[in-house]
Amino acid sequence: MNFVNLHTKFIYNFHNLTIFYKSIRFYSLIAMESEEPQQIVEGLAQIQTGGKVFxxxxxxxxxxxxxxxxxxxxxxxxxxxxxxxxxxxxxxxxxxxxxxxxxxxxxxxxxxxxxxxxxxxxxxxxxxxxxxxxxxxxxxxxxxxxxxxxxxxxxxxxxxxxxxxxxxxxxxxxxxxxxxxxxxxxxxxxxxxxxxxxxxxxxxxxxxxxxxxxxxxxxxxxxxxxxxxxxxxxxxxxxxxxxxxxxxxxxxxxxxxxxxxxxxxxxxxxxxxxxxxxxxxxxxxxxISKLSHVYHCTGCDSHILQPLGITKPNEKNQSITKFSLPTGPFTSSSNCTHCESPYHMGGPIWSAPIHNPQFVSEIxxxxxxxxxxxxxxxxxxxxxxEELNDVPLYYTLQNLAGVLKLVTPPMTSLRSAILNAGYQVSASHMHKTAVKTNAPCKVVWDIMRCWEKLHPASQKNIANNKVASHILSQTSEQQHSFDIHPEATSQSKLKGLVRYQLNPLPFWGPGSKSQAMVGKEKMQKSRRNQGKRKREESIDSSV
CATH class of the missing domain: 3.40.50.150 (Vaccinia Virus protein VP39)
Incomplete structure (x- = not known):
């Protein structure tokens, strides 16, 4: 037996031994599960649990x-x-x-x-x-x-x-x-x-x-x-x-x-x-006027929303709402107008406001x-x-710069440019560098092209990048100012509020599913699930 075969056999046996060890450890943990009460204090409640109730x-x-x-x-x-x-x-x-x-x-x-x-x-x-x-x-x-x-x-x-x-x-x-x-x-x-x-x-x-x-x-x-x-x-x-x-x-x-x-x-x-x-x-x-499909560009991450339906006042009686279907598609071609990359279509998603500001204020x-x-x-x-409540989805600061291979602009500079252009902008609680704005995609890319004029991209980085080169090759319709706008920094940031949480625990995450079902019941379920996917595939192929 040559060295290659010997090495392959060793890896195979070691892999099987690892799987066997993990299996033994898994079932031993089930058998050794502690039933001693666990004390938990949270708020005004004090509870005790035995075993692994979630x-x-x-x-x-x-x-x-x-x-x-x-x-x-x-x-x-x-x-x-x-x-x-x-x-x-x-x-x-x-x-x-x-x-x-x-x-x-x-x-x-x-x-x-x-x-x-x-x-x-x-x-x-x-x-x-x-x-x-x-x-x-x-x-x-x-x-x-x-x-x-x-x-x-x-x-x-x-x-x-x-x-x-x-x-x-x-x-x-x-x-x-x-x-x-x-x-x-x-x-x-x-x-x-x-x-x-x-x-x-x-x-x-x-x-x-x-x-x-x-x-x-x-x-x-x-x-x-x-x-x-x-x-x-x-x-x-x-x-x-x-x-x-x-x-x-x-x-x-x-x-x-x-x-x-x-x-x-x-x-x-x-x-x-x-x-x-x-x-x-x-x-x-x-x-139907609150739901939309999403066209998402696979190259530059731009997005366009197409509502499933629209509402407008009746021409004869303004107090009566008329329901109708929108004309479309909302994209002028099958490819993105900014970088010529193809679109993916997703949804439908809820495109109406997702918060009630008055209710949130009272909380x-x-x-x-x-x-x-x-x-x-x-x-x-x-x-x-502070979020723009009627603007679905957002950009991220790093991605806007990353698509064009540029130096990332300061958040206040980008927000100032959008505000100076006459549009609204806000952060989002969902992402630390989110840029939520009612400015059209073209305006956002125009601003990034103006930023590139001030901080030129490396030709080496964009030479073989079709997305970056195509966006930067277009001419901006206007020159955008990055002068700091007085509303560019949000009040929550100025107050130093805790807005984005860091991982608070070493084992942070969704945790494991409730282990209240233990012993024989769990062992039986494990045996039933062994080879389940293969059995389902064989049934599908036979049909």
Whole structure:
């Protein structure tokens, strides 16, 4: 046997030994899983868990923000109800931890440890009842113990059911004021039952953690789960939020309902949206004017939105809205007009505003310093309020310079040039160097061409780069000024607010899925899944 064959055999055996070691370690970890209680303190709640029921400390920001949003919604609901009975809106002062018969009915569909529900009971005023549901019996036992430990039995009711079936049971009567969906991964399988079991005007909170799918890594999977094609753009996080919103709207429309986004954020490893769900068949007609397809250039990352429908006043009666289809396509050719690269088409995405500034302002005003993530909430929401709310998607500073192989301009210089040209510009909470503007793509590239005149690109770098050379070969329609504009620096930055969070923990991320199902059940599931993909492929080929 020669040396090459010997080396190959050694690598093969070493590879098999590594797989065997990992398998032994995996199953030994299952067998050695500790059942000793784990103490967790967050907010006003103190809980104990045994085993590996899912808990992620990184999502304390998620829970803190949810408490503020639901509390703000509760006050808004009181004002709306008082307006129906009197001309002056009034708000009754409610206490936390006390049961109110006219208060909020809240469902946490996927509760795990019960921490979120217990915090809602102890930190949200004006609550009627909270149902803390989980499909895992182990998790439900933990919820019961934690509810007793925190003495909130009068508010929190543990439930051991499939979340979708529980919500379907409430679709005819006893609708929920608030439903919180915080699943591990994709939430779409819960949306059909959710939009039917929530009250008219109710608040829906939805989290999605499958960011690889939503951010364009697997557009075919995104379409099967969300009904939209995701694209790998620099603004993929905002596109993810807008895909989730259109998915919720799609489910709601089937039952004569529609959504009103109040706050939509992309933070850490997930996206989170807060929307109100309203009932109205006529209002559902406006949906096609709130959705758009996205043409994304594969070369320069420019984007064009084409709405599915448009609305305009009736010529004979201005008070009547006329619904029609847009003429298109919105692109003059199959290739990008700026760099001649081909387009990818994605969507549909939600292209209407994704925040309600008044609601966000009220959350910000009600935020208390006692919250563990107060400074971050203050920074993120302040940045949200500065965003251009009617401008979908954004550019990034590094990409604009990187496409043309230029020295990256300072953010204040680029923002000043856009403002000096008479357009609006803002940052985005979703990306540290985002440039959100209502300036057309051509104006943005004109500004970058003017920057290149001041800071010439290396001919060596652009010689064999078709995208950069084609954009730079065009003449700018006007000379843009980079003189610093007084509004170029945002107020949130001037105040030194915490706007973009660094990884807070060594093992930061979505964490592993709940391990409440252990022992024989998990071993049996592992055996069932061995070779599952190959079996499915063989069945497909035989058919």
């Amino acid at each position: 808990y992620n400390p990184v999502q304390e920001f998620n829970r803190d923000l949810s408490i503020l949003a639901i509390s703000t919604y509760g006050m808004l609901l009181q004002k709306e109800r008082s307006l129906k009975t009197s001309e002056e809106p009034s708000v009754e002062i409610h206490e936390c931890g006390k049961k109110y018969d006219t208060g909020l009915s809240i469902l946490e569909a996927l509760s795990a440890t019960g921490l979120r529900s217990i915090r809602y009971a102890k930190e949200i005023p004006g609550v009627k009842e909270i149902i803390a549901n989980d499909i895992s019996l182990k998790a439900v036992n933990d919820i019961k113990n934690n509810v007793n430990l925190n003495k909130v039995e009068h508010l929190v009711s543990p439930s051991h059911q499939d979340a979708t079936m529980l919500m379907y049971e409430h679709k005819r009567e006893n609708h929920f004021d608030v439903i919180d969906l915080d699943p591990y991964g994709c939430p779409s399988i819960f949306l059909d039952s959710t939009v039917q079991s929530i009250k008219n005007g109710g608040l829906l909170l939805v989290t999605a953690t499958d960011m690889a799918v939503l951010a364009g890594n697997t557009p075919e999977t995104c379409y099967s789960k969300y009904g939209a094609i995701s694209l790998r753009t620099k603004s993929c996080h905002e596109m993810a939020v807008r895909i989730l919103l259109q998915c919720i709207e799609s489910h709601a429309n089937r039952y004569g309902r529609y959504i009103e986004p109040l706050l939509s954020i992309s933070v850490d490893f997930y996206i989170r949206v807060f929307v109100r769900v309203h009932t109205g068949n006529y209002k559902c007609k406006y949906t 910000l005003q009600s935020a208390s310093e006692r919250l563990g993530t107060f400074k971050r909430i203050q920074g993120v929401l302040s940045l949200v309020l």
